[in-house]
Amino acid sequence: MASSDLPSRTVKPKHDESRTMKAIAWMGKKSVHVSDKPVPLITDPHDAIIKVTATAICGSDLHIFVNAMPGMTKGDILGHEFMGIVQEVGPEVTKFKPGDKVVACFDLGCGQCFYCKRGLWSCCQVTNPSKEQEAMYGDRTAGMHGYSAMTGAYEGGQAEYARVIFADVNLLKVPNDAADEKYLFLSDILPTAWHATELGEVSEGDTVAIWGAGPVGILAAHCAAARGAKRIIMVDNQTYRLDFATSKIPGLETVNFGEKKVMETLKEMTGGHGPDVAIEAVGFHYCKSWTHAIETALMLETDPSEMLNEMIVSVRKGGRISIVGVYAGFTNHFNIGAFMEKQLTMRGGQTPVQKYWHDLKTLIDKGVLDPTMVLTHTLPLDQGPEGYKIFNDKTDGCVKVVLKPQLMAAGA
Template identity: 50%
Template sequence: MQAASNAAQHAMGDYPTVVHPEYKPRQDGGTMKALAWFGTRDVRLVEAPIPDITEPDDVILKVTGTTICGSDLHLYNGEIINLQKGDILGHEFMGVVDRVGPNVKNLQPGERVVASFQIACGECSYCEQKLSSFCDRTNPSSLQNAMYGHRDAGFFGYSHFTGGFPGGQAEYVRVPKGNVNLLPVPDEIPDEKAIYLSDILPTSYHNVMDTGVSEGDVVGVWGLGPIGQCVAKWAQLKGASRIIGIDRVPERLAFAREKLGIETLDFSVHKDVVKRLQELVPGGLDVAMDCGTFHQPKTLVHKVEKALMLETDVSEIVNEMIMSVKKGGRCGIIAAYAGYTNHFNIGALMEKGVRLIGNGQAPVHKWWKEILNDYIIPGKFDPSFIITHRVPLDDFPKLYEAFDKREGGVEKVFVETQFSSPPSVGCPTTTRVSEWAKV
């Protein structure tokens, strides 16, 4: 993006103006609020042109709900490569169809939809299997191809490493392949229950399904952010006999105990997680799932190696999982790792016969209809349990800071725009971040 000064006062406030090179601004003009990245821990609300149809299968959405995801913190903290100043962030959002391209026949203006965080073409061999995160055609990043041997699909608002697509922390979004990447939402399902079909619900469900959690399993969940909390909930629904959540944030540990009724392990108290788990589960866990984060090393050696750029990620949680599961146990990684790590316990992996599964970026298209039709609509899974706060779009910069510091008991936030409906019954009402966080 290229930043340009703009002396004109925006109707809703004074913001710098940015213009993204991929944007085709709407012919009748108009600007929108959007959250853009300008550097490490530097995100700003900006004024950007409202996008228009660029390709015949595009859809333009008015955003009615957006949010911040734990993986957005990797962008915020400057740990994801190929970010450019002015990039509009956000990959988890929903809205109302505003405009459709001439090739879009399955959606109409005014229809409520939720967007897949990944952009799938709908036609390649992976898309034909509903493995939308593996789409071969929508991410042009040669760097990702060089690092991983192949490319994932393009993602909204997640750097040029994933295609450079402007994201959904904005009032409007252009959705490429909108006929493929938008799911209609029934009128009886409020936004608070639908928005997370965009990411955390398919992601957490995929983690549980891919690792084969089944009746009677003893499960360990590393990281009790929104993904970890949802993973624990899905594991309960799949019949796990015992679930132990591992974290160090008091509010998250309390949330898991009170909302889900699971056991918890505070690794700031029990610093030797493996030893404590072996005491709690002498035979070993059946399944261990990494729902945490790669950017907070525990030990001095990893802190030094990360600071010196000798590794991008740390192997501590993965090693703990391998050591904690029983022989022949299953370990799933849904946490967002980016590059390389040191001190990986490959010996224990081999000798114990552990199945280490890189769950990958979850294939949203494979699961979102199943989750909506089999769980949300019948009331078997109410995603709104994870929402702790609702804030206006103007508060996004402060929200990033509060979310990064885990202040105010924040788990998942519903961020409203000028197009949002009022809060649903039983869901948080609108507050300002300054009311509950010291930022």
């Protein structure tokens, strides 16, 4: 099937207006509500409808929560990390049937376009119709669940039911008797953490510095250790998150940038050279200086360059920089001179989940990787607004929140 023969990217999804479900909807800056929404229906022959059993709040969702991501509309259903039980499949779905337990990936590939055939699922040319993103970037990413119109405006999985397009490509079957938490994070954060180590070419004996002690940063440290990194250093300013990370990753070293200067400290820790690899697992809406706070407020830039510049000046000459924290647009004061003169390599990108998740499932099954280490809070779906608040505000020791629709339905 040629990409020109694929279903229209702009087809309007169908719903059963006679049935409603609970879903987490974005209502504006720092405002998400539990709303009644119509249940999605099969719209295209390649679709599947999933009854969601577990869904998570991702750090990327916080960019939406604080209204830092363009293209949101009041009432949009959030969530791109979810799994559940297949309820119905379209006539062209061949790999799944009702009753199968599946994980859905956040990035929506078609499986047939130029990019999907090369394993660049998150760059799919078919699933995202956004003209705005094409104007900004000169091209488009794949569509993504529960994000903005910039990524296709697909309904998310923080709901009782979700529609997954191109189900044969975008679902992964897991054992029906397994705990949801064992495999849920294959939807995004574990493949993203592994992708970070792939982009940084982390290998035996490397010293790896990771900016951000959130779920992706902690799992990136976990993956780096599995790949044989000699030293792993985590940079953050939240003491509780650094302490949590060190309790999960044996031998992890930390730098609290609220107490120490990052570049000087990393140089001291590495004999004056700096780490071999720097991984950015934070994203674009965090400003560390008044300069960038003012420039972003005045829309003179969309994304601060501070952490990227820290990585550029901290990493050793000839080092590698990996960016998996989300960036949206333009940045000022980028230290391109140091990047060029130090002969650095920088790579970034949204994770092609489908490229990694089969191998990562095997590593989970063998006990090499345990993504559940980041989970701190499990809440009913109808407590999703509280989950967003504690995750964003970094309170109650929150590192990762999972929401369970069935707990809500049971009145727990």
